[in-house]
Amino acid sequence: MSTDSKLKINQLLSSHPSGIVYLSSWLVTQGYSLDLQKRYRKSDWFTSIGTGAMIRSGEDVGYEGAIYALQKQAGLLIHPGGKTALALLGKSHYLELSQKRATLFGGKAERLPAWCVRYDWGIKLDYHSSSFLPSDIGLTEIELKTFSIKVSNAARALMECLYLAPKKQTLLECYQLMEGLNNLRPDLIQNLLENCSSIKVKRLFLYMAEKANHSWFQHIKTEIIDLGSGKRSIVEDGIYNRKYKITVPKELENGEL
Structure with missing residues (x-):
């Protein structure tokens, strides 16, 4: 050479x-x-x-190094979200998190490249391409060992958990996560809720926030958030909550957690 x-x-x-x-x-x-x-x-x-x-050559590169490349080199907004983001933010230490999976979210038109999907990162990547939230809001930069990447902030991460519920995430676990989020910024939550297109996510988020009795909930202007119309049956054999027009698990509605 x-x-x-x-x-x-x-x-x-x-x-x-x-x-x-x-x-x-x-x-x-x-x-x-x-x-x-x-x-x-x-x-x-x-x-x-x-x-x-x-x-x-010789380096042990984790999936975070792939996220770095997708964000910094390819200009994509693919990012760790859901429980993975909460874990990276130190918000879910009290929950038993699987160390074998990483939840990633990206925009509707964004896809994980083949090399990223096929390479063995030592962890399974669960990728979700969605547009229920704009790709460019609710992200925060976190420092890892040698570089930084963007991940969902706590409020967006919980909304992503609710987006996956109840099929891929239990609502009881979502509520446990919500209980720990007592210091969120109302203005950031307001922006996310106003820009969220999922009626299910918005209703569940507000229902859980009110149930957890977080002080920041009092500052949310729910009257300007589009919560849609009609009932939403989130789970079978649940209890109907009249205020938010959703059917939720009995244990959650009755406080039997």
């Missing part, structure tokens, strides 16, 4: 954090041609993890 090539690879590696994925298409825009990338792999600087993606 030429001296110029070695200088370029040293510059690349020294200017970027360890533990991340490098996208081939992004590297091209940074002046690293496909031919040069091939030489770097041949010289064992990089190791391919699938078409269009590489990691630094």
Whole structure:
């Protein structure tokens, strides 16, 4: 390898954090041609993890390093959400969380690339492409060991849990999570609720917030939030709540948690 090539690879590696994925298409825009990338792999600087993606040889890269690349290099808004985001934010330490799954959300038109789906991250990725919330609100930047990524803030993360309920997330667990969120900012919640298109999520969120008796709930302007019309049967054999017109688990409505 030429001296110029070695200088370029040293510059690349020294200017970027360890533990991340490098996208081939992004590297091209940074002046690293496909031919040069091939030489770097041949010289064992990089190791391919699938078409269009590489990691630094010898590094143990987690799924967070893939999220970093998707956000910072590809400009996507795919992010850890739901319980995974709450765990990363330190909001769900009292719940038994599966260490074998990571919940990810992205916009309606966003997809996980094949290399991300097929690579063994040591954890299963549960990806949900949805538009019930705008992709660009309710996200917060968190610092990991060597880099930062965007994840759902606590309010958005809980709404994502409710979006998955009751099929992939129990409502009782959602309520346990809600109980721990006593210091949310009303203005951020208001923005999310006004921009949320899921009637189910909005009704459940407000129902649980009121039931948990959080002080911030009193500052939510529920009258300007579109809660739709008609009844919503969320679960079978539940109890009907007249205020929010939803059928919820008996244990939840009766406080038998």
